Amino acid sequence: MSKVISSLAEAVLKVRDGASIVVGGFGLCGIPEKLIMQLKEQGTTDLTIYSNNCGVDEWGLGLLLENKQIKKMVASYVGENKVFEQQFLSGELEVELCPQGTLAERLRAGGAGIPAFYTATGVGTEVAQGKEHKEFNGKKYIMEEGIVADFAFVKAWKADPFGNLVFRKTARNFNPIVATAGKITIVEVEELVGAGELDPDEIHTAGVYVQHVYAGQNYEKRIERLTTSKEA
Amino acid sequence: MSNGRERILQRAVKEIEDGMCVNLGIGMPTLIADMIPDEVDVMLQSENGLLGIGNYPHADHVDPDLINAGKETVTTKTGASFFDSAESFAMIRGGHIDLAILGGMEVSETGDLANWMIPGKMVKGMGGAMDLVQGAKRIVVIMDHVNKHGESKVKKSCTLPLTGEAVVHCLITEMAVFHFTDHGMELVELQEGVTMEELKVATEADFIVKSSSLNV
Numbered sequence: 001m002s003k004v005i006s007s008l009a010e011a012v013l014k015v016r017d018g019a020s021i022v023v024g025g026f027g028l029c030g031i032p033e034k035l036i037m038q039l040k041e042q043g044t045t046d047l048t049i050y051s052n053n054c055g056v057d058e059w060g061l062g063l064l065l066e067n068k069q070i071k072k073m074v075a076s077y078v079g080e081n082k083v084f085e086q087q088f089l090s091g092e093l094e095v096e097l098c099p100q101g102t103l104a105e106r107l108r109a110g111g112a113g114i115p116a117f118y119t120a121t122g123v124g125t126e127v128a129q130g131k132e133h134k135e136f137n138g139k140k141y142i143m144e145e146g147i148v149a150d151f152a153f154v155k156a157w158k159a160d161p162f163g164n165l166v167f168r169k170t171a172r173n174f175n176p177i178v179a180t181a182g183k184i185t186i187v188e189v190e191e192l193v194g195a196g197e198l199d200p201d202e203i204h205t206a207g208v209y210v211q212h213v214y215a216g217q218n219y220e221k222r223i224e225r226l227t228t229s230k231e232a
Numbered sequence: 233m234s235n236g237r238e239r240i241l242q243r244a245v246k247e248i249e250d251g252m253c254v255n256l257g258i259g260m261p262t263l264i265a266d267m268i269p270d271e272v273d274v275m276l277q278s279e280n281g282l283l284g285i286g287n288y289p290h291a292d293h294v295d296p297d298l299i300n301a302g303k304e305t306v307t308t309k310t311g312a313s314f315f316d317s318a319e320s321f322a323m324i325r326g327g328h329i330d331l332a333i334l335g336g337m338e339v340s341e342t343g344d345l346a347n348w349m350i351p352g353k354m355v356k357g358m359g360g361a362m363d364l365v366q367g368a369k370r371i372v373v374i375m376d377h378v379n380k381h382g383e384s385k386v387k388k389s390c391t392l393p394l395t396g397e398a399v400v401h402c403l404i405t406e407m408a409v410f411h412f413t414d415h416g417m418e419l420v421e422l423q424e425g426v427t428m429e430e431l432k433v434a435t436e437a438d439f440i441v442k443s444s445s446l447n448v
Contacts, residue, residue: 026280026317027303029296052317079356088355097355100279101321101363108318119325120366124344124397127362157297169314171297173280176316204316221296227304229288 002161003213004192008038011186011212015044018071020149022107023051023061024178027080027224030171031060032155034188034216039153040067048072050107050147050181052100052174056080059222068092074147076100080224099127102144104177110146111180111209118143152182156205159189160196163210164203172204179209186212190219236376236406239423241267243404244333244374253277255324255364257334258302260374264333275311277329279360281320284312301360321360325367332368334361336375336403338390341437343400343412345373346392358395365396377405377434384436386410407431416440 005011012035015021025031036055039047040063047070054075055062064070065083072094078084087093098106099121109117118141122128132143154175157168165187167175179185192215237260245267248254255277256262265276265285276285278300285300286307293307300306315323323329338346345365348358365371378384386403403410408431409421417439422431428441 026301027299029280029299029303075357077357077359095355097357099358099362100317100360101325101367104317104321121325121363123366125362125394127358167314167316169295169297169308170278170281170299172314172316174317177318223294223296223305224299224303225305226294227288227306228291228294230290 003163003207003210004161005212005214008034008186008188008214011214012038012042014184015039015042015151017044018046019044019151020048020050021151021153022147022149022178022181023049023153024155024173024175025060026052026170026173028056028060028222030155030167030173030175031055032153032188033060033220034214035153035186036060036063039069040064043067043069045069046071048074048149050074050103050149052076052103054078054081054084056224057082065093072096074098074103076103097127102127104174106144106147107174107177107181110148111177114146116143116145147181149182150184152178152185154179154185154187156187156189158191158193158198159187159210159213160193160198160207161213162195163187163207163213164198165189165205165207165210166198166202167204176205179205184211185209186214188214188216190216239406240374240404243409243423244372247331247333247372247402248272248274250274252330253283253328255279255329255332255368257332257361257364258359259335261333261335262300262302277320277323278306279317279320279324279364281315281317282308282312283315283323284309286312321363321367324360324363327367327369329368331370331372332364333372333374334364336373336385338385338387338392339373339375339400339403340387340390341417341439342389343398343417344390345371345395345400346390347373347395349393351393361395365399370401371399372402372404373400374404377407384434386435386437388437407434410439418442
């Protein structure tokens with residue numbers, strides 16, 4: 001049975017007020033821009049979002065912030081967003097800062113059925129407050145919990161009708177682990193290929209994690225910091 | 233670039249050895265990439281999922297799907313590989329990265345590092361810094377020795393929230409280079425033109441001097 005959907009509206013309609021969503025991307029690279037736009041249009045509120053960053057003003061997850069749809073944000077770095085700052089300082093937005101590697105592993109663990117794990121990351125810092133500490137071979141670790149969300153929003157480069165995914169360059173980032181950590185995973189891609197057209201050896205994410213695939217068009221793929229060289 | 237910064241970067245690049253896998257933090261450490269001599273072959277790691285960062289692209293070859301952890305457009309070098317964020321940090325936490333060079337706001341005499349937030353000001357987040365300081369084999373911090381009010385950033389103990397406790401192996405400032413050992417913080421080099429008296433005045437932390445190893 002094909003997982004391909006011809007419009008995002010129906011799939012995103014399942015996201016209700018108060019839902020939790022894990023979202024792929026690093027900065028603006030590899031973000032599911034069509035899914036975010038659709039969710040903005042739908043206006044769903046009180047969302048808990050897990051994503052490495054929170055977009056910028058007027059793009060990416062920044063659109064949902066601006067629209068006051070996010071109740072709680074779990075991220076590792078949020079420095080690029082003035083709306084974020086305003087909502088955080090006014091107490092409108094709940095924020096949990098999570099070290100980037102810990103966030104990645106929490107998603108990987110959640111998607112792999114592992115409820116918690118120990119890491120040295122954050123020991124002796126604010127991040128460790130209130131968390132279980134345990135010593136292994138003379139070194140201190142803290143316990144961090146896996147993340148499973150109601151929905152996962154993923155951006156891939158290519159997909160086939162089975163939901164097998166291929167990512168491109170550093171647009172891969174959090175997307176493959178995010179895909180595993182949602183109860184319902186919706187993927188948008190630049191290119192939909194036919195059954196059998198992906199070499200099984202090339203597939204980054206197996207279709208088992210994916211419920212819906214949508215082929216987007218006219219990707220903006222905005223660049224946050226255009227840096228060029230005359231030599232190269 | 234100021235003289236002090238240039239001096240810090242020139243000294244920091246010497247920490248990079250042929251064959252290493254190195255993570256350069258956002259900001260001043262990123263500038264080291266361009267200073268690595270051609271004969272020193274290293275793989276630069278970017279925690280968003282790239283080992284083998286190349287030069288910045290020519291304007292005709294910019295690719296929005298290819299950025300570094302500072303969100304700058306980059307290229308790949310020969311031998312580069314891509315991976316997801318979980319694997320990227322497995323590489324970091326698992327001790328497979330030889331060296332991380334990070335910026336600092338404060339370093340204590342016991343090797344604590346604070347570099348991610350200033351309470352009361354906007355919190356940007358720690359990104360990958362807390363993972364890097366725990367995972368990379370060697371942590372080098374580069375920073376100005378004093379802040380803009382002339383106060384020492386090399387402290388007895390950090391006043392800002394920590395990134396990690398006793399994680400720094402080497403501190404490079406425009407005044408000196410210190411190593412952190414079982415015996416404490418040890419001065420290993422004075423930067424050119426800096427006297428011991430000047431260094432002592434500018435340093436809140438207590439440090440050991442082994443004159444035998446010091447090139448004064």
